[in-house]
Amino acid sequence: MGKLHLEYLDSNQLYVCGSCKAHLTNNRELISKDFWAGTGKAYLYNKVVNIYTGVLEERMLRTGLHSCCDIFCKNCDCKLGWKYEWALEPEQKYKEGKFILEKNLIEKAEWEN
Template sequence: MADWMIGPRLCNCYKCGNMVCRHDDIISKIFQASHGRAFLFTHVQNVVDGPEEDRQLITGVHTLTDVYCSDCGELLGWRYIKAYEEL
C-alpha cells in the first residue's frame, strides 16, 4: 500500500462512485457470473435489495435478491438468501 493512502481501501458503485463496502469485506474474487467476474462480500452498505426469487445457478437452485446502488439504482449484483441442496 502506498504511503499516501490513509484509511481502508473502498469498493464503490462503478456508475456513480457510491461506497458499497470496504476492500477487506471481499471473501473471494474467483466467482464467475453470467456476465463475467464476480466477487463475494461479507458486508455491503448503501445498497437496496430487490424482491427475493429462486434462480437456477451452476451450483443449484438458490433464493437470491438483486442488489442495487442506493444512490443511482444501478444493478450491482445479487445477494444469496438461501441455498437448496439436491436430494
C-alpha cells in the same frame, strides 16, 4: 420524500459503484474472487452498504438452487449484483446472507488516509 442517507466507509481500499462512486464495501469484507455473473467475474462479500434489494426469487445457478435478490445502488439505482438468501445444497450454505458484486459494475478506489 426525505433526504438520501449514504454510509461512508473508512478504508484505503474501497469498492464503489461504477456509476456514481457511492461506497459499497472494502477488502476486509471480501470472501472470494472466484465467482461469475452475467457481466463476467464477480466477488463474494460479507457486508455491502448503500444498496437496496429487489424481488426475492429462486435461481438455478452453477452451484445449485438458491433464493436470491438483485442488489441496486441506493444512490443511482444501478444493478450491482445479488444477495444470497438461501441455498439448497448444504455445502453452499456459507453463501446465505452474503453479497455478489459484479466486477464490471464496481470500481476499486484507493487513496491514502
